[in-house]
């Protein structure tokens with residue numbers, strides 16, 4: 606049989622490659638973005654309660670209504686914006702599915718989609734699957750700020766979507782109000798949807814306020830925003846999240862969602878609905894993760910790795926130019942095989958290769974793991 610691949614360039618992801626190498630060399634894995642500690646036993650017990658009490662059949666297509674109501678209240682409180690749980694929220698099988706569904710539902714063949722690179726790796730293949738063109742805007746270090754005039758110059762009559770991500774993986778930077786206002790001006794009077802990836806909304810530090818599209822009514826009317834309970838509640842393996850968007854866009858979103866998922870798994874939705882009643886479970890996250898970020902930076906204070914302070918996410922960039930001239934992939938491979946600490950290079954998240962000499966380390970790890978990694982990194 607002759608097979609025509611829809612993603613001929615798609616190979617093994619940098620995460621799988623670095624994790625396999627970390628396992629081979631018995632390296633400490635600060636590469637992949639997930640905690641090495643378990644999620645809250647209270648959450649696990651709520652979920653097992655529902656699993657064991659017959660909450661094992663389909664939920665409504667858009668998700669458990671009580672959970673959507675709880676999210677609507679949370680959004681109203683945090684972002685001072687009312688969203689109708691009936692028509693504006695859909696529970697998804699993680700943020701990745703929400704991103705896939707939003708792009709598939711709203712981007713047409715031949716359209717252009719602007720992404721901000723380095724960009725989380727699921728955007729580009731999904732855009733290519735719908736036969737649209739990815740138009741990258743490249744961020745440059747060390748401040749990684751967006752020049753919105755330059756980004757505006759990439760907009761054409763074919764642009765149907767701009768994808769933003771704040772707090773940003775892999776850079777760890779966040780949007781300011783000025784960024785949101787600039788974005789608002791760009792999409793004003795244009796048929797452009799903003800897909801806002803906000804999976805790290807609660808992982809934000811130094812009292813920075815998260816700039817959700819939900820705070821900006823003019824952007825909200827032209828947006829789908831996506832969130833991840835897996836990221837928020839230290840349970841990335843559960844693949845559960847949600848999408849929020851104005852009724853018109855959400856109706857289109859659901860037309861695709863009902864055929865590729867129908868409804869996300871039921872007992873986890875019931876369990877999360879119970880757990881959300883205690884808002885300290887998510888409002889305490891900035892303090893929890895900021896302490897981890899600061900601890901890692903303190904441990905590496907005397908090393909040759911220089912941090913670009915993370916404003917959000919659980920990633921911290923480090924400049925390795927005092928150690929090596931190698932490109933970031935080669936350096937990351939050497940760091941894993943020779944010094945036994947796995948990291949993630951930035952270049953796989955970019956279409957244009959630049960040699961920034963930056964690697965990403967994940968600090969969502971037990972203190973002991975961070976200490977063991979720092980001991981090895983301090984020897985370089």
Ligand SMILES: Cc1ncc(COP(=O)(O)O)c(C=O)c1O
Nearest residue numbers: 699700701725774804833835846
């Ligand atoms: C920026 C960003 N968006 C989306 C996702 C995917 O989230 P989920 O695991 O809920 O699909 C991730 C996961 O690493 C991410 O970093």
